[in-house]
C-alpha cells in the first residue's frame with residue numbers, strides 16, 4: 067500500500083481516541099481525537115423535540131447543516147421524550163473536523179440514550195469519514211497535509227445506508243472513479259464502526275465477564291476467608307465461584323447501611339449492576355452480649371478503617387477484659403443477599419447465625435477474622451481449630467448457605 071509523506075498508509079485510518087467526561091461537569095461530554103484533530107462534544111437536552119447542532123469551527127453554517135442531515139434519519143422521536151443540542155467545539159483542526167465532530171456527537175448521543183434506557187431512540191449506528199481523490203488514487207480519513215483534488219464527506223450506517231454525502235472538488239471524474247472512491251470510503255467506515263462499537267461496549271459493560279458460565283456464581287466479596295468458604299460450599303454442587311478479586315477494576319463499595327441486610331444489598335445490587343450478572347453478597351459480623359451487640363455491622367472496621375483482623379481481635383479482648391466466662395456469649399451473624407441486575411425489589415435475602423463464646427486468648431491457626439476467639443460449644447473448638455468442613459457444618463455462613471440452597475435456583479429462574 068502506498069504511503070503518505072508522514073508514513074500513514076493511504077487506506078489507514080487516523081488513530082482514534084475518546085476521552086469520556088473530559089469536562090467534569092454534569093452534562094455528558096466527550097473529547098474525540100482523530101489524528102491531531104480534536105473536538106469537544108457536549109450534549110444539552112431541551113424541551114422541544116428537535117435536533118440542533120452548535121458547531122464551533124470554520125464554516126459553521128454549512129457544518130451544522132451537514133451534521134443535522136447526517137444524524138436526523140437515525141433518530142426516532144417517538145422514543146425520545148425531548149430534544150437536544152449537540153455542541154461541537156473544534157479545539158484543534160488538523161483535517162476532517164466536521165466528520166470527527168459527527169462521530170463524537172453520534173456516539174455521545176448513543177451513550178446518553180443508553181443511560182436513560184432510550185436505546186431504541188437511535189435506529190442504527192452511524193460513522194462519518196472524509197476521503198480524498200488524488201491524481202493517482204484515493205486517500206482515506208483526510209488530514210490537513212493530504213494533497214487531494216476532490217473530497218467526499220459521508221455518513222454511513224451499519225445497515226449500509228448513507229445519510230449524508232457531499233462531494234467537493236476541482237476535478238471531473240467518471241462513475242468508475244466514484245465507485246472506487248466509495249469502496250475506499252466504506253472500508254474506512256467499516257473499520258471505524260468497529261472501533262466505536264468496541265468503545266461503546268467498554269463504556270456500557272466495562273468488565274470482562276466472558277469467563278462466567280451457567281455453573282458460576284459471582285460473590286461480591288473481597289474477603290478471601292469468606293471466598294474460600296463459599297468455594298467449598300458451592301463446589302459440592304459443581305459450581306465455581308468468582309469474587310471481586312477477579313474484577314479488580316470494580317470500585318470499592320461503601321458499606322453505609324445501618325443493618326447487615328442493607329449492607330449486603332448494597333454490595334449485591336451494585337456489583338450485579340456493574341457486571342450485569344446475578345450476584346451474591348455476604349455481610350456478617352460478631353454481636354457480643356457484654357458489648358450490647360457490638361461490633362455488629364462494624365466488625366470489619368472495629369479497630370479502624372484499615373480492616374485489620376489482628377487489631378480487631380486485640381480490641382475485642384481489651385473491651386472484654388475482666389468479663390467472666392459466663393458473660394462472654396456472642397452471636398456470629400450472616401445475611402446473604404442474591405441480586406439480579408437492576409431489580410433490587412427481587413433481592414433474595416437469607417440469614418444464618420451461630421451462638422458461641424469469646425475466649426480470653428486466641429486458639430487455633432486456621433480461618434480468618436475473629437475465628438481464633440470464637441469458641442463453638444457443640445464441637446468444643448474455636449472456628450480457627452476446625453477443618454473447613456467442620457466450620458461450615460455449624461457456622462453462621464454455613465447455616466445461611468443451607469437456607470439459600472433451598473431457594474436460590476428457583477429464584478434465579480423467575481424472570
Ligand SMILES: O=c1nc[nH]c2c1ncn2[C@H]1C[C@H](O)[C@@H](COP(=O)(O)OP(=O)(O)OP(=O)(O)O)O1
Pocket residue numbers: 286287288289292321348349350351352365366367373378433434435436437449461463
Ligand atoms: O466466619 C467468620 N469468621 C471470622 N470472622 C468473620 C466471619 N464472618 C465474618 N467475620 C468478620 C470479618 C469481618 O471483620 C466482619 C465482616 O465484615 P464484612 O463487611 O461482612 O466483610 P469484609 O469487609 O471482610 O468483606 P466484604 O465486605 O468484601 O465481603 O466480620
Ligand SMILES: [Mg+2]
Pocket residue numbers: 321366
Ligand atoms: Mg466489608
